Amino acid sequence: MSSSTTTSRTTSLRTTSGRRRTRAGIVAGATALVLLTAGCSGGTRVGGDAPEAASGDDAGLGDVTGEIRLAYWGSGSRVDLTNGVSDLFVAENEGVSVTPEFTDFAAYFQRLNVQASSGGMACITQLQGRQLNDYAGQGLLLDLQPLVDSGAIDVSGIPEDVLDTGRGTDGALYEIPYGAAYDAIMVNTTLAEEAGVGSPADGWTWQEFFDYARAAQGSLPEGVSGVNLLGGHPNTFIEWLRGRGQEVFEGTEAAFSADDVVEYWSIWEGLRGDGVTISAPDRAAEAAQVEQSWIAQGRVMSDNKPGNQIGQAQGAIEGAQPGQELTTVQLPRGEDGSSSTVLFTSGWSIPRSCDNVPTAAAYIDFWINDPEANALFASNNGAVTNTEMLQAQLDDESLDPATRQTLELYQEIVEDEPPTVLYPAGYQANFETAFQRAYEDVALNGADPQATAESFVENLDAALASA
Amino acid sequence: MTTTPSRSTAPAPRGSGVHPAARPVVAPRRPSQAAVVRALSRHAVLICVLAVVLYPLLWMVGASFRPGNEAFGTLGLWPDNFTLDNYRDGWSYGSLNFSRYFVNSLVISALAIVGNVVSCALAAYAFARLDFPFRRVLFALVLATLLLPYQVTIVPQYVLFNQLAWINTILPLTVPKFLATDAFFVFLMVQFIRTLPRELDEAARLDGCGHLGIFLRIVVPLSLPAIGTTAMFTFIRTWDDFLGPLLYLNNPDRWTVTLGLNGFLDATGTSAFGPLFAMATLAIAPIVGFFLVSQKLLIEGVATSGLK
Numbered sequence: 001m002s003s004s005t006t007t008s009r010t011t012s013l014r015t016t017s018g019r020r021r022t023r024a025g026i027v028a029g030a031t032a033l034v035l036l037t038a039g040c041s042g043g044t045r046v047g048g049d050a051p052e053a054a055s056g057d058d059a060g061l062g063d064v065t066g067e068i069r070l071a072y073w074g075s076g077s078r079v080d081l082t083n084g085v086s087d088l089f090v091a092e093n094e095g096v097s098v099t100p101e102f103t104d105f106a107a108y109f110q111r112l113n114v115q116a117s118s119g120g121m122a123c124i125t126q127l128q129g130r131q132l133n134d135y136a137g138q139g140l141l142l143d144l145q146p147l148v149d150s151g152a153i154d155v156s157g158i159p160e161d162v163l164d165t166g167r168g169t170d171g172a173l174y175e176i177p178y179g180a181a182y183d184a185i186m187v188n189t190t191l192a193e194e195a196g197v198g199s200p201a202d203g204w205t206w207q208e209f210f211d212y213a214r215a216a217q218g219s220l221p222e223g224v225s226g227v228n229l230l231g232g233h234p235n236t237f238i239e240w241l242r243g244r245g246q247e248v249f250e251g252t253e254a255a256f257s258a259d260d261v262v263e264y265w266s267i268w269e270g271l272r273g274d275g276v277t278i279s280a281p282d283r284a285a286e287a288a289q290v291e292q293s294w295i296a297q298g299r300v301m302s303d304n305k306p307g308n309q310i311g312q313a314q315g316a317i318e319g320a321q322p323g324q325e326l327t328t329v330q331l332p333r334g335e336d337g338s339s340s341t342v343l344f345t346s347g348w349s350i351p352r353s354c355d356n357v358p359t360a361a362a363y364i365d366f367w368i369n370d371p372e373a374n375a376l377f378a379s380n381n382g383a384v385t386n387t388e389m390l391q392a393q394l395d396d397e398s399l400d401p402a403t404r405q406t407l408e409l410y411q412e413i414v415e416d417e418p419p420t421v422l423y424p425a426g427y428q429a430n431f432e433t434a435f436q437r438a439y440e441d442v443a444l445n446g447a448d449p450q451a452t453a454e455s456f457v458e459n460l461d462a463a464l465a466s467a
Numbered sequence: 468m469t470t471t472p473s474r475s476t477a478p479a480p481r482g483s484g485v486h487p488a489a490r491p492v493v494a495p496r497r498p499s500q501a502a503v504v505r506a507l508s509r510h511a512v513l514i515c516v517l518a519v520v521l522y523p524l525l526w527m528v529g530a531s532f533r534p535g536n537e538a539f540g541t542l543g544l545w546p547d548n549f550t551l552d553n554y555r556d557g558w559s560y561g562s563l564n565f566s567r568y569f570v571n572s573l574v575i576s577a578l579a580i581v582g583n584v585v586s587c588a589l590a591a592y593a594f595a596r597l598d599f600p601f602r603r604v605l606f607a608l609v610l611a612t613l614l615l616p617y618q619v620t621i622v623p624q625y626v627l628f629n630q631l632a633w634i635n636t637i638l639p640l641t642v643p644k645f646l647a648t649d650a651f652f653v654f655l656m657v658q659f660i661r662t663l664p665r666e667l668d669e670a671a672r673l674d675g676c677g678h679l680g681i682f683l684r685i686v687v688p689l690s691l692p693a694i695g696t697t698a699m700f701t702f703i704r705t706w707d708d709f710l711g712p713l714l715y716l717n718n719p720d721r722w723t724v725t726l727g728l729n730g731f732l733d734a735t736g737t738s739a740f741g742p743l744f745a746m747a748t749l750a751i752a753p754i755v756g757f758f759l760v761s762q763k764l765l766i767e768g769v770a771t772s773g774l775k
Contacts (some may be wrong), residue, residue, distance in 0.1 A: 069717075075733040076561045083562070091571045101717040111713050118626040120634070289738060292539045312738070319537040 007446040014232045019213040023394075058235065060152030062358035065095040069122035070363070072100070073108040078380050085373045089366050094358060116140050121351035122153055123360040127175050128346050130423045135349070136168040137425035137467070141254030142350045142357070143172040152361040154369055157386035164420045169251060176364050182413055183235050184307035184328040184341075185209065191301045191324065200329050206243060206340075207304075209332040210271060216301055217276045226276045228294055228303040229283040231268030232439030234305045234432045235342075239331055240264060242419045243340030252424045252464045254457055261453035265442055280443035291316040298324055304331070306344075307409055311402030328409060339416040346381050379403060383410035385408030426467025430460055524751075531748045535741030554749075557742030560731065562719065565746055570729040571716075572706060573753075575637050575723060579705040580698045582644030583652055587697060588690065590647040591656030592682050596668065606657070613650045617710075625714060639715045640708075644701070652697045659693035660686055699761050703754055724750045 009294065050314040072082065079102055086098040101122055102113065109131065115121045127135065134139055144166075147153045153176060155163055167174035185200065192198060195216035201208065213226030221224065224235060230236040238248050247255040271277050278300055286294055295303040298314040298321035307328050314326050331340045348364045350357060367373060375396070383388050383406055393399060394407055438456040441447040498506075522544075530538045531553050533546040558565050594600070594606050628639040647653055663686065671681045685692070712723040722730070729752060731743035 073733070075730045078733065079562045079730075098719070102719075103713065103726070104729050107709075107713055107729055110710065114621055114625050114714055117622045118629055120625070120629055206528060287539075289732075289736065289740075293507055297539065317538065319534070320539065 029263060047304075051337060056146070057150055059150040060147035060357055060361035061150055064093045064359045064362040066356050066359060067097045067099060068124065068356055068359045068363065069099050069101060070124045071108075071112070071122035072102050072126035073105040074102055074381065075104060078102075079307060081377050081380050084366060084376050088373050088376070089363055092366070093359075093362065098363070113297075116351075119353045121353060123350060123354040123356055124345060124363055125349050127349045127352055129175070129177075129344060129421075131428055132166070132349070133168050133423060133425040134428065134467075136170075136172070136174040140353075141174040141261065142352050143174065143353070143377070144176060144350065145173045147350075147357075147361050148173065152358070153365045157369060157388050157455050159385070159387060159414055161417055162343060162345060162385045162414065163422060165343055166347050167422065169422055169424055175345070175349045176349040176368060177347035177385050178368055179346045180385050180410060180414075181344045181346070181378065181382040182307050182341050182410060183239060183304050183331060184409060185302055186295050186305040186310065186326055186328050187302045188295065188298065188300075191220060191224060191298070192216060194221075195301065199327075203330075203337065204332050205335055205337075206332040207335075208242060210267065210276075213271065213302055214274065214276050217274070222300060224298065225278040225300045226302065227270060227271065228286075228300045229272060229277040229443070230304055231265050231272070231443060232283070232436040233304060234435045237261075237264055237435065238421060239304075239340040239342055242342060242421065243332065243334035243338065245334060245336070245338060248421050248466075249424050249427075252426075252467070254460050254464070256457075258354045258450070258453040259407055261438075261456060262449050265359070265439060265449050268439075269443070269449070276341050280440065284440060284444065288438065294459060295326070296299045308379075308406045310405055311400070314402060330409060330412060339413065339418050341413045341416070341418045342421050343418050344382070345415070379407060383407050387414075424464050424467070426464050430463035430467065434460065496510070498689075510604055527744050528748050531741070531744035533705055533741065535739065538740045538744065541672055553741040553745035557739075557745040560739060560742050563727055563730050565724070565727055565749075567720065568722050568724045569749075571637075571721060572723040572725075573711075575640050576702050576705045578641040579644045580639060580701045583647075583649055583695055583701040584697055586645050586647035587649060587652040588687065588694060589682070590653045591660055592678075592686055594653070594679075595657045595660035596686075598676070609647075609650045612648075613654070621710075621714070628715065634715055635721060637716070637719045637721070640705075640711050648700070652700070653698065655688065656693050659690055663689050695761050699757065706750075706754060 020204045070082075070086065072078075074082065079100070082100060082102070086100065088094050090098060091412065101111075103110075108126075112125070112135075116138070121140065126404065127141075132141075145152060148155050155176060158177065162177055162180060163173070165180075166173055166177045170175050187200060189199065196219055197212055200212055204212070210227075215226075217226040239258065241248055241256055246260070249255055268277065272280065277283075278294060282294070282299075286292075290296055290305065290309040290312050293303070293305070293313070294300045295305060296316035298317055305328070310326060310328050317326055318322050333340055348367065350360045350364075354360055368386055369389075371389065372390060374384055374386065375392065377384075379400070380388075380395060384393060390407060394404070394411070399407075434456060438452050441452050442449050506764070525544050526542070529546055532549050532551070533553075534548055534550055535553065537546075537548065557563075590609075594602065594609075617639040624639070628634060629636075633639050633642075667685050667689075668681050671685050677683060707725065708723075709725045712726050713729075716722055716726065724746075728743060728747055731739045731746070
């Protein structure tokens, strides 16, 4: 310990050690600066022009052969099912091999970002509408419209509104959506019955939804709230806007105003003040995984949740509160009855750096249209978008009840011509957490809603403009 | 700063070389009641803190013995419905295969330890003992790399390894360790070697040792605490590393334990928490074991190299 302050003896023997040390310090500083600037300078984008096979009358048509990489998020059974689909594809196309690359949703995007910035994206890459423009905007993805026009990928089974969720802000088709997720109101029917409010009415409005929770509150058991606190939930805000017929984004700008945000927050602050929602600290402490969420633990009677999570939520509540039942109902509608439900689709994209477009296109076409493959995958990642396949799955009597519930609700939603939201590049990074944080500032710290909303919208516009 | 070799003897054990007048001498006597109370309350506080720190870990171990859907229902540690199913199911869950992941992780960790210990010790010896042009500048450069956050170099590294066609091999995770790229360990060992008396080197030289001889016969045996520390930290870092394997090991056959654990989770599908907790419990076992075995070396290494 005593020696740690003494520098090495070699230098202490030198008479010029002081000067040398200064010089070394300068060099070290300069080096650090160079390293830092090198590290922080603009991104490196690798990736050439669109391959020849991706344009013209025969776009995406050609020899289906060779090795191809398939990147997607998922775990457990989804991996087995996807491998099964790939095996079917390989059986039909001799000389092709499909190498899967899969990981959890969050980690998937960590890896994808590194691969994208170095031209190493898999030829068939799974994306979602919410992140699509982050990649399409950088010119990383192939416009798939020519491949559709040439017949390489047949999308005739997918409803137009659903296909549109795979478009970029420039209107080009960057993703072929195969599985559609949507939000729904998850209701604990056991608690609702006990509280005497019964099941929600068909085609309810947002006001009826708030009243429903309010009516139940007095008769719910101690520690259980009528509804989760959704003032900071980005999806609910977007859906509430769409129910009023308002656009959410126009190009790369927010199409809503700070006043809209304040109005939305005031609804939730009113409910929170009356004790209809869980407390703000409890909301902030809620875990991200559905199994740990308050609705799946029996702490709230209703919540806005992805419709396809009903199976996991029901499984968790059977462990936490034996005997309680959950169900999902369509999101409330606007006053004029128009649908609020925004579809979140997962689909396949082809990067511009792909060197085997014909095989990638053939795989995507197979994935969307092959009856056997779709029967096997069975809407494992959102309701299948191909209407024919959807009907086939609903007709299958061995379908498990949770998936049936998800698919039936989806079928209802699609018949309603659901509104489409095109998420601009930078949405994920600049909207979701910022909106939640802004509301927490109001609910937890008592910040002024007007000022908070204004600064939120201002920051959002600035961030989207530069994304 | 003095030129007299005042540190010519090996560092004396703590306290023994201190002048008696340097600190008050307390007459040996029975500890008073107040002292006992103080000691007891201090221990009580420490035990409480320990319980708080360990609670999440113990909860996880407890949850690994509960049926999957009861995992989150309770804050209690002891499972009501004790089951070993999570361990049975988790070891080969669906397409996951933990026998393979543990072997992969062990191979990568072992290579990383060997690489780091050998290369960092050699580099440190050079910086601490050899006189060569630009030594100080080069050392400053090595230290400057400590300033670079890992994230900054990810993309250039990925491009490089991609060009070398090393994706899907363990090379990107192990080869750099043999090139003394972990500046922290180089620094740690340089500091340690500098505390070793030079007279030993000189004596060895008189007996006919070259640099290799001095390094192997004098420096390495005396630097064992620092080498142990390096091995320990390298093991923990490599074993726990997620981003590196995530980027470079896409093929499930080459996955490490951390990637396997991540394979239980899925935000858009069904997560398997019971098996996840079971395998996570197994995954921390080697670290706890390694730590218990080498903690004496570790603490000695940290204490004697003047790093806190």
